[in-house]
């Protein structure tokens with residue numbers, strides 16, 4: 001999915017988070033969205049995904065040459081972020097079954113295979129609330145990475161992951177990014193240094209406006 005932002009600006013109360021951001025996020029390309037804490041990376045991801053309205057500017061979405069209305073973007077989007085919660089009252093198996101009713105997995109990947117590739121076979125009947133923070137992060141990432149969507153948004157993907165978890169993330173992002181538009185908000189180079197495109201949010205007026 002191609003996303004074209006023109007003059008995109010976001011303000012909360014009197015604070016401009018970014019201003020006049022014009023950029024085309026190319027279909028099938030991974031873009032890193034960079035900037036220090038509080039610069040507005042998450043706000044930009046939420047704006048690009050249509051979850052929050054821009055204060056000014058426009059967003060145009062296109063999938064294989066066809067325009068996509070903003071209200072149809074959520075169905076084509078998989079999103080993993082620290083502020084998006086899992087339903088912790090469910091067991092791992094129940095959660096995957098529930099989640100994939102709305103966000104099916106890519107063809108050829110079953111719920112069982114997802115559990116195997118997360119190395120969580122022994123936890124299939126454990127409640128998600130009893131998972132460690134690293135297990136929860138691996139689960140959030142796997143549900144997004146292996147969702148059958150053309151748009152993938154990852155906000156700080158290696159949050160709570162140890163060295164093995166980071167290696168796992170890198171293996172599986174590489175296995176799932178081909179052909180998708182991937183946006184990664186980060187300030188940790190190993191999370192995003194494979195991305196061919198990068199934008200720095202402080203280039204778009206936010207700093208000047210603070």
Ligand SMILES: Nc1ncnc2c1ncn2[C@@H]1O[C@H](COP(=O)(O)OP(=O)(O)OP(=O)(O)O)[C@@H](O)[C@H]1O
Nearest residue numbers: 012013017035036037038039040041042043044185
């Ligand atoms: N709903 C909101 N209402 C008011 N201000 C908000 C809201 N959401 C975010 N902000 C403010 O917007 C600014 C940017 O926040 P944002 O979370 O987008 O930054 P970030 O670059 O993702 O930060 P971090 O790297 O720490 O996650 C912050 O000053 C934050 O307080």
